[in-house]
Amino acid sequence: MLPKMPPRSGQVGFVYVPPYRVQGVSVAGEQTVVQVPELDVAFDIGMCPRVALASPYVALSHGHMDHVGGLPYYFSQRMFQRMGPGTCVCHAALEQPLTAMMQSWIDLEQQRTQHRIVGLEPDQEIEIKNNIFLRAIAVSHTVPALGYAVIERRSKLREEFAGLPQDKLRELKSQGTEITRILEIPLVAYTGDTELGPFLYRDEFVKAKIVISECTFFEPDHRSRASVGKHLHADDIAALLNVWQADAVVLVHFSRRTNMLQAREHLAETVGAETMERVHVLMDHRTNRLRYEQQLAEVPEQTTC
Numbered sequence: 001m002l003p004k005m006p007p008r009s010g011q012v013g014f015v016y017v018p019p020y021r022v023q024g025v026s027v028a029g030e031q032t033v034v035q036v037p038e039l040d041v042a043f044d045i046g047m048c049p050r051v052a053l054a055s056p057y058v059a060l061s062h063g064h065m066d067h068v069g070g071l072p073y074y075f076s077q078r079m080f081q082r083m084g085p086g087t088c089v090c091h092a093a094l095e096q097p098l099t100a101m102m103q104s105w106i107d108l109e110q111q112r113t114q115h116r117i118v119g120l121e122p123d124q125e126i127e128i129k130n131n132i133f134l135r136a137i138a139v140s141h142t143v144p145a146l147g148y149a150v151i152e153r154r155s156k157l158r159e160e161f162a163g164l165p166q167d168k169l170r171e172l173k174s175q176g177t178e179i180t181r182i183l184e185i186p187l188v189a190y191t192g193d194t195e196l197g198p199f200l201y202r203d204e205f206v207k208a209k210i211v212i213s214e215c216t217f218f219e220p221d222h223r224s225r226a227s228v229g230k231h232l233h234a235d236d237i238a239a240l241l242n243v244w245q246a247d248a249v250v251l252v253h254f255s256r257r258t259n260m261l262q263a264r265e266h267l268a269e270t271v272g273a274e275t276m277e278r279v280h281v282l283m284d285h286r287t288n289r290l291r292y293e294q295q296l297a298e299v300p301e302q303t304t305c
Helices: 050-054 071-080 092-109 166-174 220-229 234-241 260-271 285-298
Strands: 013-017 020-027 031-036 041-043 057-059 087-091 116-120 125-129 132-138 146-157 180-190 210-214 248-252 279-281
Touching (some): 013 248, 031 050, 031 248, 087 092, 092 116, 234 260, 260 279
Parallel strands (some): 180 210, 210 248
Antiparallel strands (some): 013 020, 020 031, 132 146, 146 180
C-alpha cells in the first residue's frame, strides 16, 4: 500500500485592503507571522515564510515560541540574501533575552549575523518609514506583551490661518508662529495575543483603517479557557466591532480545532451581516481567494504586481 502524501501546511493567507496587503500564516500554538509589505513591517515571526523577509522590521507582541521562533532565521536570511540587517522591535523586557538568544546563534554557527533589537516601553515608538511610526501599546497576556499601531503623521495648516496668502504665512513662520498642527492617522493596529481590556478601545484601535486581531476561542463554553490563557473570544470581537471603525478587521490566531464555517456563522449571528462584510479571516483561503478574484474583476485592466 502506498503511503499518503504529507499534508500541505504553511500556505500564506492573503487579504487585500487597498492600498495594503495583509498576508502571513497564523495558527494558534503553531506559528503567527502577519506582514503588511507596504508599511515595511511584519507582526510576530513564529516561523519565517519567504514573504516576511521583505520587511525590514519585525514587531514582536510577546516571547512565546509560536510568535518568535523564526526570528534567528529572519535575521540570517536577510543577510544571506543581501537584504540588509533586520530590526526586531519588542517589549523592553524581551530585549536582553533576545540579544542573548542571538549571541547563542553566533556561538553556534561561528559567524556573526547582523541584527538589531530595539526594546520599547508602552507608548514609545520608532519611525519605520518617512513620517510613519510604529507605536507600542501595552496589552494583557500571560507574559509581557505589546500590541502595536502604525501611525502616519501629517502636517496641516491651522484653521485660523486658512485662506491667508503664502507670503503672509511665510512671514508668520519667520516670526516663530506655529502655523501648522500635526495630525496622527492610525493606519494599521495589531492586538497581539491579549485578553479584552480598555487598551483595545484606544484611538489607535478605534480609528485604524485596518485592525489585525487575534481571536482564539469561539465555542460558548470556552469563555473560561479564553480567560485563563488571556486570549480574545469571539464574543469579545463582537463587542469590539461595535467600536472599531476599521474598513477591515482581519482575524488571526485561530486554532486547528476551529471550524471556519461555524466560526463565521457564529460571528454573523452576533454582529449581523452588514458588520461581517468588514471581517476577514486570514487563514480562510477559499473565501479570501474569491474576494480577491472579485476585486480583480472590478478593475479588469489592472495588472497584479
